[in-house]
Each structure stands twice: as C-alpha cells, then as structure tokens.
Amino acid sequence: MMQQTEMIEKTKRAIETLNPGGPFNIMEVCGSHTMAISKFGLRQLLPKNIRLISGPGCPVCVTAQNEIDSVIELANKNVVIATFGDLIRVPGNRSSLQAERAAGKEVKVFYSPLDALKYAEENPKKEVVFIGIGFETTVPTVAVTIKEAKEKNIKNYSVYCLHKTMPEALRALLEGGSNVQGFLLPGHVSAITGSKIYEFLPKEFGVGGVISGFEAMDILMSIIMLLKNYKKPVIEIQYKRVVRKEGNLEAQKIIEEIFEPCDSTWRGLGEIKGSGLKIRDKYKDFDAALKFDIKPIGEEIEIKGCRCGDVLKGNIYPNECPLFGKVCTSENPVGPCMVSSEGSCAAFYKYGA
C-alpha cells in the first residue's frame, strides 16, 4: 500500500490533471461530509477554481425557526420531550429546549428513538414525545418505533414529525439558481434511498453527483469521479461498500407504510413542496401534532444579522458572515449552523477556513 503522503501527492496531481479550468463548485449536502472536509483540510489540496461549498445538509440547521418554536411550545404541554442531543441548544425566538429544561421542563436526550420508546413503555404515566428531526437516514428508525408502539399498544408515545427529505431540496437549490457544478451526495441517506432519486440532477439540470463515503480518501476519490465526468454529468456511487443502487428496500417499505410526503419549510430555502414527511392517518394516534394540537406558526423570522440562510444555500462561506467569530462562536452560538456540532459555521470555527 502507498504511504499516506505519497498518496496525497498523487491525488493532488490527479486532480490537477483533471482540472476543467473554469469555476467548479462542488456542494456537499451532508453534515458529516462538512465536518470531514474541514477536519482533513481537503480544501487546501484543491486548485483555486475547484471550490467545496456546503449546502443544506445539517438537519438541525435546516429546521425552520418556527418549527423550533413549536417544539418549545410542546415542551410546555406537560410532556417529556425526547430528542437527539443536537437539538437542545438551538435557540427559538423566545427560548431553547436547554433553557426550558433549566426551567424545570422534562427534556431527555436519547441516542436512539428506540430507547425513547422503551422509556415510554417503562413510564406509562408519562406522555413521551419524540422530536422527529433528520433526513432519510433517521426516518426508518423513527418509523420502527411508531410501528412497534402500535403493535404493543403503547399509548403514551408519539412523534412530532419534522423530518425532511433530500431530493426536493436539491431541486429547489438548482431552480433558485445555485451555482453548483457537482454534488457530493450523502452516504447514509443514500444507503436508505439508493441512487435513483438523484437521476433528475443530470437529466434536468446537467449537474452530476457522486454518493460518497466519509474518509478523506473517499471524499477525494468522489471529487476525482466528479471531475472525470464533468463533460457528461452522471450519478455514481463511490461508497459502494455501504450503498446499493436500489438502497435499502426494507427501510423504504417501512417509510412508505408510516409516512406520506408533505410540504416543509427549510431555513434559508423557505417552503419546498413535497420535501417533508407526515404520519399517515392509519397511525394518527402516534402523531404528536394532532395529539397536542401543535404546528409551526407565524412568519419565518430570521435571527438578526445571522446569515445561516445564505450559508445553507452555499452562497457564502461561514467566515463571510459579519457575526462569525465575533458575536457568534462555538461557546456562544447565535445561529443553528454554529450551534449544531456538524453545522458549516461550527466546522469553520473549529478547524479554520
């Protein structure tokens, strides 16, 4: 096997050989890719005209402000809020889950929704609401809990579904005129969905994509594949050890069983048709939105001065936001892209531009 430094040198030369010359923007739409690119310093290996930009790939970051507010409202309904850890620091307009917890509300962090369901089963007197946030990777896990809750007749468990799905957001970005020549497509979302959902990118927009793994070599290999195909854009899988072309059919089946598409509002991108999921009528007893009469309301209000919206569309790098590193830091984050551990602003702040 080649030595690491020799490999990097060879990779650099390969990229230079394939460099199309003109501006070539590669957008990643997965928070784990965002972190890996910054951590491994991959931008430094690329010629100036090949830019790696972040898109709407961090679920917490793209959750709209009024959705966060509705979660806070839910926390005040005498329920146990069960959530992934990333969400609790995100500020709504008036409060955050962390602040609510400090004020005595029950907010519990779970590694898995399956653990939250177990907690509900063991505490039948408590109303447990799992906050369903995340893309296609996370949806099957949540779907499994709803199916199991119905089978076991667990009545004190429900899900507040704020899930979003990837393909329609990519379409919205390109229709909105985003300057992207290639997509680094999300590895674990695609493990569920397969590659077919991206075929519209080359067909309708002439933009290619590569489903990539998360090691430095995976990402570099994916960049090389994108450059190789730039004249004839296609969708390819680099992360073949995990992603099958057809995706995970079992997971697709359970998503279809429990959820149906709905419109959803994304921070920075606004409302996108068919980009969200809601719980089907058949499982409505487990829909916290109906059970507690909660929905995101009010105008989408941006945090003053915060440019997370532009960061999420790849219009600016995080350090081009006037708040970055001054009023908005990892210790005192203002916007969700700094709050979330995998937000682009957090990545730039931690590892440098």
Place this chain on the structure above:
Amino acid sequence: MCIAVPSKVIKIEGKVAETELGGVIRKVSIEMVPEVKVGDYVMVHAGLAISIVDKEEAEMQMELWEELMEVLNDAADRND
C-alpha cells in the same frame, strides 16, 4: 446527524443483534437488514442497522483507487 458506524454482529436474537465496536457491546435492531449473519459488519445509525458492509467492495475500492492513481499520474507525467 446521519452518522453511522460499522459494528460487528456477534449474536442474533430475532429482530435484535448484539454488535461490537471497539470492545463495546450494543444491542441494535436488525429489522431493516433481515439477511444479516453473525460475523457481518453492519452500519448502525441511532440504534438501527441500515446496511450490511460489503467486504468485497471494500477491498475492491482500494484496488480501484490505486489503479486510478496510476492512470492519472501517467497522464500527468506525459503532460509534464
């Protein structure tokens, strides 16, 4: 948030498997990968196995990578 980690399946009981990662044993749901066998590696996301790691593909990938580098660097040499 879509983080998934490879873990080795060491025991299967119905819809649940015991998996090992770095010496830590964890129970995960294998409902989405019913064909999984003891000894396989699975990618685990939030307590659910979402994919079985294809060992052959993993090995082939390394070969493919070295091959590609060879070709591209030959091209670069010719351009120098």
